[in-house]
Structures are given as C-alpha cells and as structure tokens.
Amino acid sequence: MDALTQNMPFLVFFVVGTVAVASSILVIAMRNPVHSALFLLLTFLCVAVLFVINSAEFVAAVQVLVYAGGIMVLFLFVVMLINVRHLPEERVLSQFWKGGFAVGIGLLILFATIVRPGVYHDPVGRDRNLRSVKEHRTRRIHNADGTVTLKPYVRRTVVGNSEAVGMALYRDYLVPFEVASLFLLVAMIGAIVIGKRELSAAEEETVQDFIQDRVDTEHEVKEAMSA
C-alpha cells in the first residue's frame, strides 16, 4: 500500500500522458473533423489532470471551462455549420506532408537532446508558495533612543491555489489582465465583423419588412399570452 501511494503520481502521469499523446496523434490523423474535435477534447481533459497533479488547480478548472467548454463547442459548432463532406478518395494530407513529418520529428529530437534527464539541478520547490498570498508589510521598531525605524517584511498566508492566483492576477499582473480583457473584446468584435454575412441588394430592400414582420408577430404572441 505504501509503495502504491508513493508511486501514484508516477502512475497517473504515465497513464494520462500516454492517453494525451495517443489522442493528440488521433486528432491529426482522423479524416472526420468531428472525430478530431472529440479526441482534442480528450487531450484537453488529460492536460487538465496533469495541471492538477502539478498543484495548479485553478488553471485546470479554467482549462476545463474555457477549452473543453467554450472552444470545443465553438469548433463543433463550426464543423456542423460548414458540414463538409469528405469523399473517401479525397486527399487528407497536403503536398508538404513529407517535409512536415521531417520538421516535426527533427524538432522532437532537438527538444529531446535539450531536455535530457538531470539537466535541471535546482531543488524541487514546495507547493506551499503556490497556495499562499504574499503581503508586504512594515514593522515599526521603537529604538532605545526614542527613534522609530520602519522595517519591511513579507508575510505569507496560506490560502488556496485559486485565491493565490487571483491575488497574483489582480495585484501583480493587473495591467496585463486589463489588456487581456481588451484583447478579448477586440477578438469578439473581429469575429462578429468577419463572420457576418453580407446581405444582397434584394435582401437589403426587404430587411425592414422582415423586422416589422417579426415585431408584429411578437406583439401578436404577447396579446395571445395575456388574453
């Protein structure tokens, strides 16, 4: 039992990492984009598990909410909207596929030579710092001769990972946080402007009638509901 609990993180890492790599290979290997999207979802969930065993619970929650909840729905929505039918004999690979494989495998070999075991000698940190909030305070020291010296010190309070990340975001990274919100606004407006359909001249003429028609229908429904 003791050996099992000690080896548990290794076991989880091994299983989850294997599933993540296998499903990410399947993402780029599937013909049907819907299958690709579902395997991408599996990869995202595996990565969220890896975040949890790295004591980054808040990032794991954001990963599940934003990636698995938001981005995947967006992908599946677009796949359904476009509804591309792939003929069985249609090519899936581009003309550069040999070069792509070569570059990818070369990059992997490059990474593997950089990240060989035992490269990093710095001590493994404790995750207490990842769950605590730093507070900069000053202590007033009354000296014997009546003067007062101010001595700054840092107080750490252990809270939770979410609160610690929140304090880091709102205190140390406030400006990047606001820039990120501006970025999201720009992305939203850009997506709407790019994605909206240009009306043809005939539709442009009838759009007022269409809106008026909708308003009339709504009034009728309301009257029918109140009656």
Added chain:
Amino acid sequence: MPSTEAYLMLSATLFSIGLIGVVIRRNMITVLMAIELMLNAVNINLVAFSQRLSSLEGQVFAIFVITVAAGEAAVGLAIIIQLYRLKSTINVDEARTLNG
C-alpha cells in the same frame, strides 16, 4: 512526483505532434485544432516550471495563454466560415489567391 524533465518531454511530444498537424493537414479546422494542441503543450511547460520553481508566475501566464487561445480560435473560425462562403472549400491549399 514525476520530474520536470518528464513533463518537458511530454510537452515537447505534444508540441511536435501539433506542428506536424499544422503542416501536413489540408483541412483548415484540423489545422486550427493542431494550433490549440501546440498552445496546450506550452501550458504544460509553464505549469511544470511553476511547480518546480514554486512560483505562481507560470500559472498566471498559462491563464493568459488560454485567453489568447480563446480569442485566436474565435477569429480563426470566423475566417474559416467566411472562406467557406467565398470558395466553398476549407482546404488550405485551395485558398491561394494571394499566392501570385
């Protein structure tokens, strides 16, 4: 705990798979998914180093990367929809009007 090197190797593998997917696939939606895969590999790196150096900066930057990925997915999918309306295809090698 698994060592940081193990996480780095895993993320390098995922990044390489994503890069291969970006280059070899013709379907633009799958290309966008492979880009998301690469961004996720970067996030694994950031969080692993955050644990190793016991500093919150890595996690904060992972959140920013997720934000950028969300915006990029939204704009990219809008471009895909518009490309499909114009050309009735989402294959990257058929959208070559700018190729000269």
